[in-house]
Amino acid sequence: MSRGEKGHLYVVSGPSGAGKSTICRLVRKALGINLATSATTRAPREGEVNGRDYYFLTKEEFLAKEKNGEFLEYATVHGNYYGTLKSEVEARLLHGEDVILEIDVQGGLQVKEQYPDAYLVFFKTATKEELEKRLRGRKTDSEETIQLRLRNSLKELExxxxxxxxxxNNTVEESCAALRKIIEEGRQ
Incomplete structure (x- = not known):
């Protein structure tokens, strides 16, 4: 969606299980916004496709890209590397497209340093109990991984x-409406 001006950059962060992925996917589809595909060293989950959901890289590939300065931001989260390739963001913004980055909190602050106009949105659940319930409901992680994600979520909330x-994120509908409102106001 080119408007003849530079696009807007939105950063969405928050603890695992807060619903960021679901909300971003729905809002992106509704508003025609690109969700920049992140790179990671974690293994794909069932149904995830390389190049669509993530760029799944080996640790060596990831570190080589980092050394070459190809990342806008990157961090180690839950024992895996995650990062946003500069190429995923810069070309789209220059063509007037809005971009959503769904990244961890450390990466969000790194992006804000490089793009002071980036709009940072934090997602969380109403309670820690709800967060744990959602993480367990995924049925994609081991108990050890769930406990690690819960410990990390307390740090991320800071x-x-x-x-x-x-x-x-109480309901998908309310959260989608809230994020859509932020983006639609940015387009005015």
Whole structure:
């Protein structure tokens, strides 16, 4: 969607299980926004496709790209590397397209340093119990991984204060509406 001006960059972060992926996918589809595909060293989950859901890289491939300066941001999360390739973002913004980055909180702050106009949105659940329920409901992670994600979520919640707005994901409908409103206001 080219408007003849530079696109807007939205960063969506928050703990695992907060519903970021679901909300971003629905809003992206509804508004025709590109979700920049991240790179990761974690194994694909069932149904995930390389190049669509993530660029699945070996640790060696990831570190080579990092050394070459190809990442806008990157971090180690839950024992795996995750990062956003500069090429995924810069060309789209220059062509007037809005871009959503669904990334961890550390990466969100790295992006804000390079793109001061980026709009940072923090997602979380209403309670820690709800977060644990969602993580267990996925049925994709081991108990050890769930416990690691729960511990990390407490650390991630400390970053909320650096974000422009927080969306408490009570329902998919409410959260989609809240994110859509932010993006639609940015387009005016």
């Amino acid at each position: 970053y909320e204060k650096y974000y422009a707005v927080t969306i408490i």
